[in-house]
Amino acid sequence: MKILITGGCGFVGHHVVEHFLKKTNWKICILDKLTYASHRFDRLRDIDAYDDKRVQVFATDFSKPIPVGIAEEIAIDSGVQYILHLGAETHVDNSITDPESFVMANVVGTLHMLNFARNVPDLRAFIYFSTDEVFGPAPVDTEYKEWDRYNCTNPYSATKAGGEELTLAFMNTYGIPGFITHCMNIFGERQHAEKFIPMCIRKIQNGEKVTIHADHERKNSGSRFYIHARNVANAIHFLLDKFDQREKYNIVGEREISNLSLARMIAAIMGKNLNYEMVDFHSSRPGHDLRYALDGYKMANIGWKIPVTFMKSLEKTVMWALNNSTWHREVD
Secondary structure, eight states: OEEEEETTTSHHHHHHHHHHHHHOOOEEEEEEOOOGGGTTTHHHHHTTOOOTTTEEEEEOOTTSOOOHHHHHIIIIISOOOEEEEOOOOOOHHHHHHOHHHHIIIIIIHHHHHHHHHTTOTTOOEEEEEEEGGGGOOOOTTOOBOTTSOOOOOSHHHHHHHHHHHHHHHHHHHHOOOEEEEEEOOEEOTTOOTTSHHHHHHHHHHTTOOEEEEBOTTSSSBOEEOOEEHHHHHHHHHHHHHHOOTTEEEEEOOSSOEEHHHHHHHHHHHHTOOOOEEEEOHHHHOTTOOSBOOBOOHHHHHTTOOOSSOHHHHHHHHHHHHHHOGGGGOOOO
16 A cells, blocks of 8 residues: 655654554555645654654645656556645644745645546545634534535635635546545644644743733633544544545544643643743734634544543643754744
């Protein structure tokens, strides 16, 4: 078996690569542009993924058509059966500053990967990795189901929704097999320093003030259903044997946690005091939403359970970060 993973050098991608290296004997192809978010090859080095008998890496920008030589080598010579399209521009702030780059990577890039998939002779599934943000902010007590209507509130989520619709259109028009996932806020080892959990760890360790995204009254912080990247990788692997064609699946964290509660948990694990400030970020940057929530019934109904609890995952992530401090250096 062989799987092609776009963005395999990135944060989520390298955890998925590690999962398939450990849990299968499959061969792995990686397409990655090697941007700032990829940390070049550092993540693959750190998980000891340089096994040239099982892993091939192609430094390719899929926002442009895949070069013919690489396409032929992967699709025909290597015999890929699965394409896991993880690669994307993901940072909401960056999408507000530069929406065009997100359109190119997440919409046009998905188009190029779908055109590539049409020429893979033994393809069993094209998996499009989407986000909870396509549904927009979730009112209290609301959890969105897989086929609920989009309500994108920032350029990032809009481009991911565009990629979803393109994927469904290609599955319908050209018969490409596969499915779509929505995932919630992902954390874990080797996450980029710009993300919330690494930022909290760094600031708490340095005795700095942590800013907490809150409502306009600065009383209630935002909340998310956080999930570790290894649990996400497990869910994707599970779905390869269970999926229905052209279906969507929500991959959901085990419980909702406010960002303030999460910062307090991190400080407690570190044995440090939390110095924080509630900030009304939403009023000045309306593309940021206070709450996202997904309904995880469908995955539970077909038998998937989160293999490692949130607290165990968080404790392991924090302790790893403290022992590997170079990974949460300042954003460059």
